[in-house]
Amino acid sequence: xxxxxxxxxxxxxxxxxxxxxxxxxxxxxxxxxxxxxxxxxxxxxxxxxxxxxxxxxxxxxxxxxxxxxxxxxxxxxxxxxxxxxxxxxxxxxxxxxxxxxxxxxxxxxxxxxxxxxxxxxxxxxxxxxxxxxxxxxxxxxxxxxxxxxxxxxxxxxxxxxxxxxxxxxxxxxxxxxxxxxxxxxxxxxxxxxxxxxxxxxxxxxxxxxxxxxxxxxxxxxxxxxxxxxxxxxxxxxxxxxxxxxxxxxxxxxxxxxxxxxxxxxxxxxxxxxxxxxxxxxxxxxxxxxxxxxxxxxxxxxxxxxxxxxxxxxxxxxxxxxxxxxxxxxxxxxxxxxxxxxxxxxxxxxxxxxxxxxxxxxxxxxx
Numbered sequence: 001x002x003x004x005x006x007x008x009x010x011x012x013x014x015x016x017x018x019x020x021x022x023x024x025x026x027x028x029x030x031x032x033x034x035x036x037x038x039x040x041x042x043x044x045x046x047x048x049x050x051x052x053x054x055x056x057x058x059x060x061x062x063x064x065x066x067x068x069x070x071x072x073x074x075x076x077x078x079x080x081x082x083x084x085x086x087x088x089x090x091x092x093x094x095x096x097x098x099x100x101x102x103x104x105x106x107x108x109x110x111x112x113x114x115x116x117x118x119x120x121x122x123x124x125x126x127x128x129x130x131x132x133x134x135x136x137x138x139x140x141x142x143x144x145x146x147x148x149x150x151x152x153x154x155x156x157x158x159x160x161x162x163x164x165x166x167x168x169x170x171x172x173x174x175x176x177x178x179x180x181x182x183x184x185x186x187x188x189x190x191x192x193x194x195x196x197x198x199x200x201x202x203x204x205x206x207x208x209x210x211x212x213x214x215x216x217x218x219x220x221x222x223x224x225x226x227x228x229x230x231x232x233x234x235x236x237x238x239x240x241x242x243x244x245x246x247x248x249x250x251x252x253x254x255x256x257x258x259x260x261x262x263x264x265x266x267x268x269x270x271x272x273x274x275x276x277x278x279x280x281x282x283x284x285x286x287x288x289x290x291x292x293x294x295x296x297x298x299x300x301x302x303x304x305x306x307x308x309x310x311x312x313x314x315x316x317x318x319x320x321x322x323x324x325x326x327x328x329x330x331x332x333x334x335x336x337x338x339x340x341x342x343x344x345x346x347x348x349x350x351x352x353x354x355x356x357x358x359x360x361x362x363x364x365x366x
Contacts (some may be wrong), residue, residue, distance in 0.1 A: 009076055010056035010069065018073065022061060071113040106253075108246040115239045115246075117138035126232045133225040140218040147211040154204045161197065176308050297333040314356045327351055 011018050011093055014028050036046045059065045088181035294315070318338035326333050337346045339358075347355055 007076060008056070009073075010059055013052055013056040014060065018070070025057070025060050029053065029061075035226060068118075071110070071117055073111060074113050074116065106250065108250050108253075112243050115243050118158065118240050119236055122232060124237060128230065129228060130225065133221055133228070137221045137225070139220065140214055142209060144214045144218065147207050148213065151204055151207050151211065154200050154207070158197070158200055158204075170336050292317060292319050312340065312345070314340050314342065314345065316341045318347075318352055318356065321346060322346070329355075 011020070014025060014032065016028050017022055020028075033050070034040065036050045036053055038045075038047050038050060060070055318340055320336075321337045321339050323337075324333065324335050325337060327337060327346075327350075329347050329351040332348060332350075334348045337348060338352045339346050345355075
């Protein structure tokens with residue numbers, strides 16, 4: 001059996017944002033639980049609110065349940081937004097219709113939720129990759145700086161050694177040589193010095209090669225970072241375009257539904273007005289029939305509607321009695337019958353023509 005679908009705004013119940021962490025949700029739940037606990041509210045019934053609070057907490061503190069709920073949250077949040085109200089009162093009917101089932105989230109709303117979720121997951125993955133790229137770039141930049149400083153130190157040492165050798169061979173050194181006598185280097189010392197110079201050249205060459213490689217790696221990491229950011233931005237733009245298209249479809253459907261509701265309300269109002277007119281017309285016809293019946297009785301009494309023996313002669317105007325029924329005389333079904341104003345005898349128009357005598361012209365009154 002599938003679990004019941006959640007239609008409440010759980011974030012609004014817990015008074016937190018959708019981006020709230022689990023710690024914020026726990027703190028808010030504890031605060032609201034103390035506020036709405038039935039034992040602390042003796043003057044009012046807060047059991048339902050407390051149970052609803054617990055349900056929201058159980059859903060949002062669990063990561064898997066919260067992810068499933070977040071897929072439906074945009075449509076739930078939109079359904080809790082009050083629609084524009086009309087100044088006209090809602091239509092009423094003499095018969096109470098069955099309550100219509102509450103519609104669930106539309107396919108467009110579910111697709112929007114999936115796209116929003118995909119954007120969040122892509123952003124989370126890209127954040128991890130971006131952090132790795134930035135860390136690698138920072139590390140390469142540090143290594144490049146160290147290599148450049150080492151190469152500069154080796155170059156400075158070589159330049160100092162070259163300058164020293166040049167000074168020793170200069171005219172100034174020859175002139176001052178009687179004053180500042182310098183020890184002559186032995187062949188071994190000269191060989192060691194030459195070896196150190198050669199090692200410094202080799203080390204400089206190796207560091208320059210490593211520097212070239214590190215700079216190439218740095219450019220590659222920067223290119224990967226730029227391309228990755230562009231790919232994420234392009235995917236987000238594509239998702240945003242799809243979301244806007246789906247939202248436009250939702251707005252169009254809601255506008256059509258609103259127009260349909262307005263049309264149904266107008267029809268219901270017209271039906272109520274028609275029923276009122278029919279009731280008024282029926283009431284007027286009934287009053288006219290009563291008045292006609294009264295006039296017929298008066299004429300019947302004035303003209304002597306009863307025979308000498310006291311029997312009704314069925315004279316006068318027979319008013320209509322509405323209602324589909326059978327004639328007591330011929331048993332044919334008619335939509336209405338005629339009623340004798342004297343003895344209240346009922347008959348169909350066909351039988352009435354044989355029962356009722358010909359109308360006498362009333363005597364002239366002077």
